[in-house]
Amino acid sequence: MAILTENECRTLLKKVLSYSKADECQVSIYSSDSANVRFARNNVSTSGFISSSSMAISSAFGKKLGVITLNDYSDESIQKAVKRSEELAQFAPENPEYMPMLGPQTYPASGETYVDATAAITPAQRSKMVEDSLNIAKQNKLTAAGFLQDSAASSAMMNSKGLFVFNKGTNVNFSATMRTADAQGSGYVTKDYNDISKVDIKAFSAIAAKKAAGSLGAKAIEPGKYTVILEPAAGIVLLEQLYGSLDARSADEGRSFLSLPGGKTRLGEKMVDERVNIYSDPTNPDLPATTYDGEGMPLGKMSLIEKGVVKNLSYSRYWAQKKGVKPVPGAANIIMEGGTQSLEDLIKGTEKGILVTRLWYIRPVDPQTLLYTGLTRDGTFYIENGQIKFPIKNMRFNESPVIMLNNLDALGKTERTVSGESSQSALIPPMRIRDFTFSSLSDAV
Amino acid sequence: MGISASMLSQFTAVGSPIVPGTRMRDVDVAIKKRMSDVALNAARAKGATYTDVRLGRYLNEYVVTRDKNIENLVSTESYGMGIRVIANGCWGFAATDRLDNDSIARAAETAVAIAKENSRLQTEQVQLAPQKGYGEVTWKTPIERNAFEVPMKEKTDLLLSVNDAAFKNGANYVNSVLFMVNEQKYFASTDGSYIDQDIHRIWPVFGVTKIDDKTGKFETRSSLSAPRGMGYEYMMPRESDKIKCQTTLYRDRYDMLEDAGAAALQAAEKLKAKTVEPGKYDLVLDPSHLWLTIHESVGHPSELDRVLGYEANFAGTSFLTLDKWKTGKFNFGSKNVNIVADKLQPGSLGAVGYDDEGVGTKQWDIIKDGILVNYQAIRDQAHIIGLKESQGCCYSQSWRDVQFQRMPNISLQPGKEKLSPADMIKNVEKGIYIIGDSSFSIDQQRYNFQFSGQLYYEIKNGKIVGMLNDVAYQANTQEFWNACTAVCDKDDYRLGGSFFDGKGQPMQASAVSHGSSTARFNGVNVINTARKI
Numbered sequence: 007m008a009i010l011t012e013n014e015c016r017t018l019l020k021k022v023l024s025y026s027k028a029d030e031c032q033v034s035i036y037s038s039d040s041a042n043v044r045f046a047r048n049n050v051s052t053s054g055f056i057s058s059s060s061m062a063i064s065s066a067f068g069k070k071l072g073v074i075t076l077n078d079y080s081d082e083s084i085q086k087a088v089k090r091s092e093e094l095a096q097f098a099p100e101n102p103e104y105m106p107m108l109g110p111q112t113y114p115a116s117g118e119t120y121v122d123a124t125a126a127i128t129p130a131q132r133s134k135m136v137e138d139s140l141n142i143a144k145q146n147k148l149t150a151a152g153f154l155q156d157s158a159a160s161s162a163m164m165n166s167k168g169l170f171v172f173n174k175g176t177n178v179n180f181s182a183t184m185r186t187a188d189a190q191g192s193g194y195v196t197k198d199y200n201d202i203s204k205v206d207i208k209a210f211s212a213i214a215a216k217k218a219a220g221s222l223g224a225k226a227i228e229p230g231k232y233t234v235i236l237e238p239a240a241g242i243v244l245l246e247q248l249y250g251s252l253d254a255r256s257a258d259e260g261r262s263f264l265s266l267p268g269g270k271t272r273l274g275e276k277m278v279d280e281r282v283n284i285y286s287d288p289t290n291p292d293l294p295a296t297t298y299d300g301e302g303m304p305l306g307k308m309s310l311i312e313k314g315v316v317k318n319l320s321y322s323r324y325w326a327q328k329k330g331v332k333p334v335p336g337a338a339n340i341i342m343e344g345g346t347q348s349l350e351d352l353i354k355g356t357e358k359g360i361l362v363t364r365l366w367y368i369r370p371v372d373p374q375t376l377l378y379t380g381l382t383r384d385g386t387f388y389i390e391n392g393q394i395k396f397p398i399k400n401m402r403f404n405e406s407p408v409i410m411l412n413n414l415d416a417l418g419k420t421e422r423t424v425s426g427e428s429s430q431s432a433l434i435p436p437m438r439i440r441d442f443t444f445s446s447l448s449d450a451v
Numbered sequence: 452m453g454i455s456a457s458m459l460s461q462f463t464a465v466g467s468p469i470v471p472g473t474r475m476r477d478v479d480v481a482i483k484k485r486m487s488d489v490a491l492n493a494a495r496a497k498g499a500t501y502t503d504v505r506l507g508r509y510l511n512e513y514v515v516t517r518d519k520n521i522e523n524l525v526s527t528e529s530y531g532m533g534i535r536v537i538a539n540g541c542w543g544f545a546a547t548d549r550l551d552n553d554s555i556a557r558a559a560e561t562a563v564a565i566a567k568e569n570s571r572l573q574t575e576q577v578q579l580a581p582q583k584g585y586g587e588v589t590w591k592t593p594i595e596r597n598a599f600e601v602p603m604k605e606k607t608d609l610l611l612s613v614n615d616a617a618f619k620n621g622a623n624y625v626n627s628v629l630f631m632v633n634e635q636k637y638f639a640s641t642d643g644s645y646i647d648q649d650i651h652r653i654w655p656v657f658g659v660t661k662i663d664d665k666t667g668k669f670e671t672r673s674s675l676s677a678p679r680g681m682g683y684e685y686m687m688p689r690e691s692d693k694i695k696c697q698t699t700l701y702r703d704r705y706d707m708l709e710d711a712g713a714a715a716l717q718a719a720e721k722l723k724a725k726t727v728e729p730g731k732y733d734l735v736l737d738p739s740h741l742w743l744t745i746h747e748s749v750g751h752p753s754e755l756d757r758v759l760g761y762e763a764n765f766a767g768t769s770f771l772t773l774d775k776w777k778t779g780k781f782n783f784g785s786k787n788v789n790i791v792a793d794k795l796q797p798g799s800l801g802a803v804g805y806d807d808e809g810v811g812t813k814q815w816d817i818i819k820d821g822i823l824v825n826y827q828a829i830r831d832q833a834h835i836i837g838l839k840e841s842q843g844c845c846y847s848q849s850w851r852d853v854q855f856q857r858m859p860n861i862s863l864q865p866g867k868e869k870l871s872p873a874d875m876i877k878n879v880e881k882g883i884y885i886i887g888d889s890s891f892s893i894d895q896q897r898y899n900f901q902f903s904g905q906l907y908y909e910i911k912n913g914k915i916v917g918m919l920n921d922v923a924y925q926a927n928t929q930e931f932w933n934a935c936t937a938v939c940d941k942d943d944y945r946l947g948g949s950f951f952d953g954k955g956q957p958m959q960a961s962a963v964s965h966g967s968s969t970a971r972f973n974g975v976n977v978i979n980t981a982r983k984i
Contacts, residue, residue: 043569044956046761050569052853054544055561058531075527077548099521099607129568137572151763153956181956183764192763260662260669261624263984267667277984366767369892371903371923374669375982379892379901379923383767402892402899402925408984426765445978446925448899449770 009125010037010059012172015162018061018079023166025088028065028095030107031166032302035061038159039125043132046151048140053132065091069104072097105323107302109167114306116173117294121201124176125158132156135180135207142211143184148218150211152182156202163302173296178202179424182211183384184218185451191224191397192451193217194364194384196239198424198431200294217363217385224397226447227388233359233415234442235352235389238423238434240362240382245434246425247368247378248407249284249340252310254319258329263376263408264319272316278411280314286337292422293433295339305338314411344420344435352418352438354392359438361387361394365403368427376406381448400451401444413440478508480637480647484587487639489552490534493559495641498567499536499543501579502559503640503808506532506550507850510633512599516610517626519618524603531850534559538566540576544853580833580841582810584643590804592651593797594682598631601683609686613711617659620715623669627657627711629686630678630950632962636807644809652800652962653685654678654950655707661718670721670920672714672905675739675887676705677947678962680800694943696872697908697915698886700739702945703798717906724920727907729979733882734924734972735875740904741863742947742965743888748928749783749790750861750965752897753817754954755826755836766954767895770928771823773836781823784932787970789864790818792827794843799964800948801844801860808854810843817861821933829856848959855955860948862966866938872969875937882910883919883977888947890923901925903980921981931972939968 010018015035022033037059044052062075065088072094076087135154143150160174181196195214199205236244257264257271264272287307288295297305301323309317318334326333353361363385371377382400389395418436425432487504494502508530515523531548532555543566547558598606606629614625632652639645655676662669675698679685688706693699698713699706736744752769756762775781794801794812805811808830816824828836829845847854876884887905894900907919926934948964 042957045572046763047575047759049575050541050572051761052542052544052855053565053569054546054853055565056546056851058546058548058851073525098524101522102520103522129565133568133572136569140572149760149763151760153764155957181764185760185763185768189768194764259624260664260667261660261671265667265669267665269664366895367892369890371890371980372921372982373671375984377980377982379890381892381894381899383895400894400899402894402901404901404923404978404980406982406984409982446899446901446976448894449927450767450894450896450898 009039009158009160009174010035012162015160015172016170019162019164022063022084022088023164025085026065026166028067028092030066032064032107032163033061034161034163036159036161038157040155040157041132042153042155043136044153045136045140048143048150050136063087063091065095066104067095069100069102070095070098071101071104103324107165107167108169110169111302111304113171113297113304115289116297117289117291119173119175119200119294119296121176124156124178124200124202127156127202138207139182139211142208142215146215146219147187148184148215149187150182150184152180155179169302171298171302175296176200178205180205180207180210182214184214186218186222190451191218191222192384193221196424196426198422220387221385221397224399226399229401229444229446231441231443233356233438233440235356235359235361235436235438237349237363237436238421239426240365241437242423242425242432242434243365243368243427244378244405244407244410245342246428246430246432247376249310249337251376252316252319254321255325257319263374264316273319275316276314277316277408278311278314279414281414281417282311282314282411283343284311285309285341286339287341288338290339290341290433293339293341293431297338299335303333303335305335308337310337340432342420342434345417347416347418349418349436352416352436353389353394355416356389356392356438359389360398361389364426366426371404376408377404378406379404400448402446402448403443404445405443410439410442415440483637483647484639484645486532486550486555487637487645489555490532490559491639491641493556494534494536494563497560497563499538499563501537501641503535503638504532505807505847505850506637508635509849510599512631514606514610514629516614518614518624519611521607529849532558533847533850533853534562535853536562536566537577538563539570541566541570541573542577546851577831578834580830580838582642582830582841585646585809586643587645589647591649592680592802594651595684596682597651598653598683599633609707613657613707616708616712617715620712621661621719622659622715623662624660625657625711630654632950638805638807638809640809642809646805646809648804650803651682652678652680652950653683655686655705657711659711659714659718661715661722663722668722670718672718672721673887674707674714675700675710675905676707678800678950679798679946680802681798698906700737700945720918721920724918726981727919727922727977727979729977731974732977733879734975735872735879735882735884735910735969736972737886737969738945738967739887739947740885741967741970743891744902745861745863745965745967746952746963747891747893748897748900748931749818750858752928753826754856754858755828755832756856758826759832759835762954765956770896770898776823776826779822782821782933783818783823783929784821785935786821787866787935787938788818788821788932791862791864792817792842793860793862796860799860799946800962801964806843806845807847808841808845810841810845812843815842827856827859832856846961848961852957852959857954857961858952858963860964860966863938863970865941865944865968868940870937870939872939872943875939875969875971876910876915877913879910879971880912883922884908884910884915898927899925900928921979922977923980924975924977926975931975934972934974936971936973938970941968943968
């Protein structure tokens with residue numbers, strides 16, 4: 007099954023709108039082909055192929071909205087669906103926060119989100135990639151578990167006010183955990199790209215294998231405050247709690263870490279170290295992104311934190327109108343500026359500290375301070391005098407990304423990584439942080 | 452992994468919004484059988500040695516409010532077929548939402564092709580525990596009132612009244628949601644089963660926020676409801692289902708209005724509560740809190756797929772290794788700790804007639820008098836722990852996803868001797884009584900955990916002396932369960948749970964209940980979570 011092309015989407019959506027009698031009508035469509043192979047115990051465990059598509063029709067009369075979705079695109083089915091969405095709109099309660107649909111928009115060109123070679127991956131290719139990873143495990147007398155998933159998808163939106171936008175994208179995601187035969191050592195790697203040609207399964211798997219072997223014989227150290235180097239896959243899971251919470255409404259309402267007494271917020275305030283710059287740019291070749299959001303708002307380059315100052319909070323169209331400001335859509339993607347040092351350079355420059363491969367089971371503890379808890383996992387090492395000295399047992403932390411970025415010591419080179427918690431990608435540098443708070447030891451390997 | 456942090460995103464992942472009342476009509480069972488046979492025959496023709504088909508229609512409805520407005524009325528429907536095969540001793544899976552005969556046959560062939568392609572990498576062939584075919588059978592959640600048939604106005608009026616009740620008691624903000632689920636699942640396999648099931652679940656939740664304008668501090672108190680395998684009758688309060696203590700707690704009927712009113716007062720009280728002094732405390736844990744600790748520290752480590760390493764890359768493995776189980780003496784907890792796995796309990800989220808690989812459901816012991824005695828296993832794992840049949844706990848969140856081992860209800864059995872929470876508290880010298888669930892985190896082998904709650908009450912010399920704040924407790928699983936010194940009797944037994952237990956890659960959500968009575972744990976480490984930014 008192939009995903010829908012731009013022309014197929016345009017023709018189909020035009021047909022839907024031709025049946026509309028509502029004040030406003032908007033239609034969006036999404037189609038995807040996705041395949042995956044999961045492996046464990048050096049065997050393939052499950053694998054599959056999923057093809058699906060769906061269309062959502064939104065009809066509005068005044069501030070009353072009705073939404074219906076369908077995946078049968080026959081004339082009869084579409085006509086019925088349009089009619090039903092209009093009936094629902096007439097039936098629905100008026101929503102005081104409803105905003106009129108957007109007219110035609112000018113969208114910045116997005117990056118190269120779609121790569122033909124990724125969309126053309128075959129079952130035999132997938133099988134070969136998994137085989138390469140399993141071979142690395144077997145050569146190193148390790149047990150591998152992992153996941154390989156690739157997908158191609160297209161989406162389009164059109165409305166009765168003349169808005170139309172289309173995009174398509176591909177993605178391939180690989181992660182592997184290698185464990186020693188005695189289950190006392192474990193190493194991890196995760197990578198995510200639009201372009202399959204950037205995926206080097208053997209090299210990625212070798213990283214996990216090296217960490218697994220190196221983590222054997224872990225020693226316990228006393229929990230407390232330590233300098234840590236967070237590899238990008240570790241740092242992203244804490245950073246995403248910060249950049250994912252830059253919302254104006256909750257801040258204005260007084261129920262966010264960005265809120266201040268008296269209805270004020272931290273927008274425009276220096277909140278973290280001045281070396282912290284976080285922004286979005288959908289044209290970045292290393293993390294191309296679509297240039298529209300779910301309402302059809304254009305997404306371009308935008309600063310979120312600049313020199314440690316909170317530069318932009320997202321304002322929904324309703325909240326922006328209420329506050330008399332311009333709407334600010336959410337970020338198209340996330341890029342955190344880094345420095346020039348490699349991970350190895352950061353290690354060399356560390357007198358005493360801990361190298362963290364992965365952070366796990368991240369959960370909020372206190373929204374007032376953005377305090378989160380979680381644990382290290384799959385490769386945690388003690389550094390002394392610029393060298394990795396020995397593996398250490400995993401530990402639980404209780405830390406706020408705001409406090410963490412105030413304790414920034416050094417930044418390495420930015421690279422693409424993917425969150426093991428949210429599955430979202432970002433460009434994140436390795437970070438060296440002072441006084442990171444570990445509160446207890448874990449026996450987990 | 453554990454309970455998903457992003458509930459709504461999990462929920463929407465399963466389907467797409469449609470108009471309430473416009474769902475497809477029930478598909479006739481004869482048509483379902485015919486469609487399933489197309490898949491079974493196509494897979495067999497391509498060389499599959501086993502095939503199962505799940506033709507699913509998954510309906511969700513949720514009513515979402517924000518303060519005084521209905522923010523969203525969403526109904527989702529997802530309809531399609533998942534086909535799982537064994538070919539050359541390897542699993543293959545394909546799913547499609549195009550349900551003409553050609554598309555079904557093509558999906559079945561794709562599943563076989565995938566299995567054959569990957570079989571060359573196999574060193575362990577899939578070994579299925581035998582399962583007799585049941586023929587054509589049905590099962591339905593015993594509900595009194597179908598939530599999907601309750602007029603939308605009744606549901607929206609209820610939630611708006613709930614929000615009003617909180618505002619009347621001083622809340623600044625209120626969000627409330629009513630989740631309703633109906634899984635209409637048809638299962639067919641080459642074993643000769645054709646199983647038609649109609650499964651219902653419901654979950655009302657809210658969050659009430661109170662802000663101190665002067666200090667800028669804010670506190671939220673969330674609902675003390677439980678998700679249930681019930682119909683709309685759960686929303687009809689009944690005095691006999693209420694337990695009165697520092698707040699009102701609920702058994703099999705929920706009074707959402709009453710709870711929201713109490714929540715507003717308690718959120719304000721939390722703003723003024725004393726910050727906890729870190730140290731060792733005896734914890735008295737209410738079932739509205741303890742369910743999540745049971746889920747994370749007993750439910751997940753006793754999943755056999757984790758023990759065997761199938762989840763090593765994501766959810767993790769387990770400290771409950773096979774060698775510990777084989778001794779027959781592994782001391783998981785104190786003698787007060789009896790944990791039962793269950794897929795039958797009426798009103799629970801896990802209750803079904805048959806699991807998603809066509810196995811009739813049952814109940815079995817996991818921890819008996821503190822000793823690890825069993826795991827949770829499905830058909831391709833049963834032989835590993837010497838079972839002759841599956842334990843019937845295989846599940847998939849939708850037709851699109853492949854089924855795998857998921858947690859049945861895992862519950863702490865009540866104490867045999869008469870004991871109420873009030874009597875339990877009378878014997879505590881220095882302790883904290885915790886009600887409701889909040890923050891939760893545990894390591895990938897389930898040793899080290901940290902939990903928080905909604906309401907914390909300080910116990911001094913057998914009496915509750917006031918509310919505490921900034922509380923979290925940390926423990927090692929085995930030490931914690933061995934510190935369980937008492938469990939209240941059956942009169943206090945209640946179910947908690949979640950719709951959003953996450954596991955697998957791609958991650959799937961599963962609904963599961965956990966029952967318990969209030970239990971006491973001695974000498975647990977409590978930390979203070981207050982910070983300044």
